[in-house]
Amino acid sequence: MMAGIWVVAEHADTALELLTPARQVADSLGGPVVAVWLGRQEAPPLFAHGADEVLVCTHGGDDQPLEAQVPVLVAEALQAQPEAILVGASLRGREVAARMAAALGTGLGSSCVALRVRTDGLVEMDRLVFGGRAVQTVVCTTRPQMATVAPRTFSPAPPVEGRSGTVRTLPAPPPSPVTVVERKPKPAVSGDVAGARVVVCVGRGMEREEDLEMARRLADILGGEVGCTRPIAEEYHWLPEHTYIGLSGQQVKPELYIGIGVSGQIQHVIGITDARVIVAINRDEKAPIFEMSDFGIVGDLYQVVPRLVDELTRALGK
């Protein structure tokens, strides 16, 4: 008897999100849902959101990286023999999962965007490959079946009142050969493109940095945030890196995405596939973005956007 489904995460949001597929897999394959809390902060209410058992890591001093927990997790997994392990695909989570999979002699589906349990008990995992041009579906033929799952792939598991369970504290890991000598946290950032309900995205069709103001006005009137394509952040440095959307940047899931001067390179579009409504405004009628938009206007953004702002102001009564 394999013992349940593990969820391993260092961030509270991801932990609660992973409890959603974990519950589905556990319902099909049986066994408890075990949440392994990797974070240094206090664990979120994991029982309320569906965990049957919670394992909490014991962290060493500030000089110990999170990845120091790998040997503890491996030992615990060898003991408990879980059927499947889902790991939050933060960058640290990806290293932790790959090293665990190597130590456990098992396979790992990386940065999965969908999971389905087959009747034979194998979990089909979808992942994006070839710069977002294709979806690869894999199954893990050894146990535990392992996957890393990107943040915001699933909705958080709903809370249920009155659920509780046992918390077990895992032993402290041996000292890590890799030690942290300094942490330079990112400055606190205003605006959260990834979580925004409306995203106005600026592409290379915008000619000057000061024209960003136009995008901000459009975002403000819709209660949204301004994001951009990679070159705007990495080449022009007009907007901070955390606002660029795409395969290597943010994955967004807004109700409404408006691309202004965005051509629609696949590396960018892959970050907006989950937007509910996509609008494109671009001068080039052959721009690929129009093929992936719900609504499009072929025209000069400098003409169209100010008039769109006026029309929205009127329509929304602002």
Add this chain to the structure above:
Amino acid sequence: MPDIITCFKWAVDEADIRPQASGEVALDRVGYKISEYDRNALEAAAQLKEAHGGSVTAITVATPAAKKGLKDALSRGPDRACFVNDAAFDALEPAQTAALLAGVIRDRLPFDLILCGEGSSDLYAQQVGPRLAQELGIPCVTYVNRITLEGSTLLAERKLEDGIEVVKVELPALVTVLPDINTPRIPGLKDTLEASKKPVQSVGPGEAGGEFPARLQTVALRATSMERRCVRFPADDAGIRELVEALRKSGAIG
């Protein structure tokens, strides 16, 4: 003076990926290239050698058809290459690649530092580096955009979601690098000529030793589907009003 191994993948050029009518993706008519991120690893190795001396060995695991990639890799700075090849190595999953690399490195290639790209530009599983470190039992530092060597101590800056983490590790160790660690050199004619004179050690079928079973099986490979309504409005006042009305009807605005 460090002996450096830099791993590279002869990867499918993603620009050649075209869906067939069925939606499946065929890989029989695609070009190959050195995986983008591995070019950064090759460059990082070359720069470390320029600064500290030592040696650089490039290694790849592939089918014999990847022979073309060796010269390309060698024109980017390494002193020699190790070519682990077998016709059966055409669709390896990361666990197999890492186990093969580990077997060959353990038996044949002394090293102080192993450099890998953070992932491959085709499948981007980001597993081979950390798996290889785990197989070899050496420390692993991932997602690095700056490396400093002081004797046998390596300092690395990891660029993570919450900021920069500066870490220290004693060699031997494995490091995976990010694309912004450097700008890979473009090999010139002289580099290409020199590359053809550099030694290549071939580890042929059956010589890698051990078993390397696949633990991950690909059951489908399909083109990404992005079907949308594709309604267009004219770029005049009437068109903009229609757009706003369409947004309202679809519930995208209040």
